Every structure is written in structure tokens, then in C-alpha cells.
Amino acid sequence: xxxxxxxxxxxxxxxxxxxxxxxxxxxxxxxxxxxxxxxxxxxxxxxxxxxxxxxxxxxxxxxxxxxxxxxxxxxxxxxxxxxxxxxxxxxxxxxxxxxxxxxxxxxxxxxxxxxxxxxxxxxxxxxxxxxxxxxxxxxxxxxxxxxxxxxxxxxxxxxxxxxxxxxxxxxxxxxxxxxxxxxxxxxxxxxxxxxxxxxxxxxxxxxxxxxxxxxxxxxxxxxxxxxxxxxxxxxxxxxxxxxxxxxxxxxxxxxxxxxxxxxxxxxxxxxxxxxxxxxxxxxxxxxxxxxxxxxxxxxxxxxxxxxxxxxxxxxxxxxxxxxxxxxxxxxxxxxxxxxxxxxxxxxxxxxxxxxxxxxxxxxxxxxxxxxxxxxxxxxxxxxx
Numbered sequence: 001x002x003x004x005x006x007x008x009x010x011x012x013x014x015x016x017x018x019x020x021x022x023x024x025x026x027x028x029x030x031x032x033x034x035x036x037x038x039x040x041x042x043x044x045x046x047x048x049x050x051x052x053x054x055x056x057x058x059x060x061x062x063x064x065x066x067x068x069x070x071x072x073x074x075x076x077x078x079x080x081x082x083x084x085x086x087x088x089x090x091x092x093x094x095x096x097x098x099x100x101x102x103x104x105x106x107x108x109x110x111x112x113x114x115x116x117x118x119x120x121x122x123x124x125x126x127x128x129x130x131x132x133x134x135x136x137x138x139x140x141x142x143x144x145x146x147x148x149x150x151x152x153x154x155x156x157x158x159x160x161x162x163x164x165x166x167x168x169x170x171x172x173x174x175x176x177x178x179x180x181x182x183x184x185x186x187x188x189x190x191x192x193x194x195x196x197x198x199x200x201x202x203x204x205x206x207x208x209x210x211x212x213x214x215x216x217x218x219x220x221x222x223x224x225x226x227x228x229x230x231x232x233x234x235x236x237x238x239x240x241x242x243x244x245x246x247x248x249x250x251x252x253x254x255x256x257x258x259x260x261x262x263x264x265x266x267x268x269x270x271x272x273x274x275x276x277x278x279x280x281x282x283x284x285x286x287x288x289x290x291x292x293x294x295x296x297x298x299x300x301x302x303x304x305x306x307x308x309x310x311x312x313x314x315x316x317x318x319x320x321x322x323x324x325x326x327x328x329x330x331x332x333x334x335x336x337x338x339x340x341x342x343x344x345x346x347x348x349x350x351x352x353x354x355x356x357x358x359x360x361x362x363x364x365x366x367x368x369x370x371x372x373x374x375x376x377x378x379x380x381x382x383x384x
Contacts, residue, residue: 005196009203012177013170023211026162030219033158034226037150040143041227046074047140048230056231058082058136081142081241088240088254089130094122097253097345104251105348111322114351121353122345128260134236135254140229144241147232148263152270153340155223159215160274160339167208167282172298174204175289201286208282209275216271233264246347257343258353270342276360280332283367287374309333326351330359 013019054065063082069075098119102112129135140147175197237255244255257266285302292298309331316324328334329349335356338349342356350356 005199006203006206009174009196009199010207013174013203013207016173019170019207022166023215026166026215027218029162030155030158030215031222033155034219034223037155037227039147039150039227043074043077043143044140044147044232045228047078047138047143048228048232050075050078051138051231054138056138056235057133058085058138062138078141082138085136085240087130087133088135089126089238092126092130092254094119094126094256097122100253101251101347104246104249106320107322107348108320109322111326111351114326115348118345118351118353122256122258125256125258125260129236129238129256132236132260134238134260135240137236137239139235139239139241140232141241144235144239145243147227147229148237148242151223151263152237152266155219156267156270156274157339159212159219160277160336163208163212163215163274163278164281164336166211167278168285168302169299170204170208171282171285172289172295172302174200175286176293176295176298197290201283204286205279205282208278212275212278233267234262237261237263237266244341244344244347251347253347256345258345259343261343266343270339273342273357273360274339276364277332277336280360280363280367283364283371284332287367287370290374291377306333329355330362332363335359335363 050066050069053069054062063079066075066079066082095116098116101107101119102115107115177200237257238260240254242255243252245252261269285298288301289295289298292301309328310333313325313328313334316328325348329338334349338346338356341347341349343354346355352358
């Protein structure tokens with residue numbers, strides 16, 4: 001019976017004009033963002049045309065072939081940008097990088113010990129990157145940092161942010177819609193009627209994920225049409241043209257994921273993990289809606305939790321409570337904030353390898369427990 005209701009619940013959601021408006025506004029915003037990206041497309045085109053003749057690895061042979069190409073400003077720029085590059089991972093010390101991170105952020109106590117062990121585990125990855133000569137991959141040369149950062153840490157972050165807002169609001173609306181339409185007394189007074197909340201959860205989750213998938217496909221489709229990146233998607237994210245930058249103080253280190261990845265691999269993994277975050281945030285707000293039984297009250301509760309966690313994070317950072325800081329990094333809001341560092345060593349934001357992925361699975365498990373407890377509460381809750 002519940003399965004038969006799901007299509008009707010999805011249709012009810014689609015009938016809400018705000019859903020279509022939100023989708024159109026988001027897609028329009030993404031299109032404007034892409035159009036004003038400021039990427040040097042002529043230079044990207046030149047590099048892609050040139051690497052057919054020179055190859056994609058920066059070696060002495062590459063420089064010789066590039067020198068023999070027709071002289072131009074773009075050729076001179078590329079010669080300059082590739083003049084003194086070497087395989088930086090050949091003798092790279094992850095232990096030294098870990099100590100630099102600990103000293104830079106003044107990490108203390110047991111967290112510092114965990115960080116040391118984390119960076120020791122990164123050594124085999126660096127050896128693999130050295131063997132693959134990932135650091136010598138051409139990419140987009142001097143434009144690589146701008147293009148990679150725009151794709152993984154700006155454009156994708158925008159898509160994920162829009163999808164999370166949509167999922168959060170849809171989660172709240174899905175669990176409080178009967179109250180809004182004044183039909184809760186008719187529907188929720190029977191055991192069968194209350195079970196329809198399961199159908200509402202599934203329907204709103206399907207719509208939230210559908211929004212995310214379509215937004216990813218259309219936005220990246222528009223980006224690829226506007227900016228012909230071509231073979232850039234096959235470039236290692238660990239090319240030495242691409243760095244990991246930690247703020248608010250400026251610390252630049254090589255971009256080292258826990259597994260060698262191309263830009264395409266990294267983007268796909270980010271999209272998958274982003275999907276799990278959407279499932280998590282949608283489910284959390286759906287439960288908040290059930291407990292508060294009101295869309296506006298549920299929204300206020302979420303805002304309060306969000307503000308409290310952000311404030312707590314600032315206080316903990318100011319006081320240097322690193323044990324508390326490392327625990328807070330497992331929270332969904334923190335996971336979203338550090339999206340630009342996913343799958344890397346993540347500096348002060350992680351104490352174990354692949355922490356963002358493990359944290360997401362743990363949070364979904366906790367959400368499942370919360371769902372079970374809420375279902376028991378909701379089955380005996382009075383409808384006012």
C-alpha cells in the first residue's frame with residue numbers, strides 16, 4: 001500500500017510551484033556563475049592543441065618539442081610555466097608535511113599524535129604518485145589551479161549548497177505538509193494514516209536526489225559547453241600546478257588524496273559523497289518536522305542548531321581545544337564546510353584517512369537509529 005502511495009506523494013510535491021521556481025533560479029544562477037568564471041579559455045585551447053604534439057608529461061622531450069612549435073605569446077608563457085618543474089613526490093616526506101601542519105596550526109596533545117600517524121599512512125600514496133609522475137602532468141599549466149579550484153571547490157560547492165537547501169526544506173515540508181493543509185487530524189489519527197509518513201519520506205527523498213542529479217548533469221553540461229576542458233578531466237589532481245590551500249592563514253601544500261585520482265575521478269567521488277550528505281540532511285530535517293509538527297518551528301530548530309554549532313566551532317578554535325575540535329569535524333555541517341578538502345589528508349580537519357567518508361556512513365547509521373526512535377514516538381503521539 002505504501003509503495004502505491006509514493007507516486008501520488010511525488011506528484012503532490014511537483015504541484016508546488018516553489019519547487020519549479022527554485023530549480024529554475026538555481027540553474028540560472030549556476031549558468032551566470034559559469035559565464036562569469038573568468039577562465040582563460042584561449043590559453044586552455046592552446047594547451048590542448050599543443051599537447052597532441054608534445055605529450056602531457058613535462059619532460060626534457062616535452063620542452064624540446066614545445067620549443068619547436070610556432071613562436072607566440074602563448075608558447076612563451078607555456079615555456080616559462082614548464083621551465084623548472086620536477087617530480088616533487090620523488091623524495092617527498094609526508095612526516096615533514098605532518099609536522100609542518102602541526103606546527104602551523106599549533107595542534108597539541110593526543111590530536112597531534114593522531115595527526116603524526118595519519119601522515120605516516122600517507123607515505124605509500126606519495127610513493128605511488130612519484131612512480132606515476134603525477135606531479136609532471138601538464139593539465140592546464142598555470143591555469144590548472146584556477147580551473148581545478150573552480151570545478152571542485154566553487155561550482156560543485158554551489159550545486160551542493162543549492163541541493164542541500166532544497167533537501168532541508170523538502171524534508172521539513174514532507175513531514176509537516178498534512179499540518180499545513182489542515183488534513184492531519186483526518187490522516188494521522190489512524191495507525192494506517194500515520195504510516196503514510198514513510199511514503200512522504202521516500203517521495204521527498206526521491207525528489208531531493210532527483211533535483212541534485214539533474215542539477216549536477218545540467219550544470220556540468222553547461223560548463224563543458226562553455227569551457228572546452230577536453231583532456232583536463234584526465235589530469236591527476238596531484239599535478240604540481242594544483243595545490244591544497246588552508247585558510248584563514250595561508251598554507252600551501254601538494255594536493256594529495258588518499259588514492260591517486262584524476263579530476264574526473266575526484267569529481268565523481270565528490271558527487272557520490274555529496275549525495276550521501278543530501279540523504280543525511282533531508283532525513284534529519286524530516287525527523288525535526290515530525291518532532292516539532294510545524295514547518296516554521298522545525299526551520300527555527302534547524303537554524304538554532306546550525307548557529308550553535310558554528311558558534312561552538314569558533315569558540316573551540318579560539319581556545320585551542322583540539323580534542324573537541326576533532327570530534328566536531330564528524331558533524332554533517334562541518335563535513336559540508338570542509339567540502340573543498342574531501343578525500344585529501346584534510347590538514348587539521350581530520351585525524352584518520354578518509355575521515356569524511358567514514359563520518360558520512362557513521363552519521364547515516366545514527367540517522368537510522370534516530371528514525372527508529374522517532375517512529376516509536378510518532379506511533380503513540382497525540383494529534384492536536
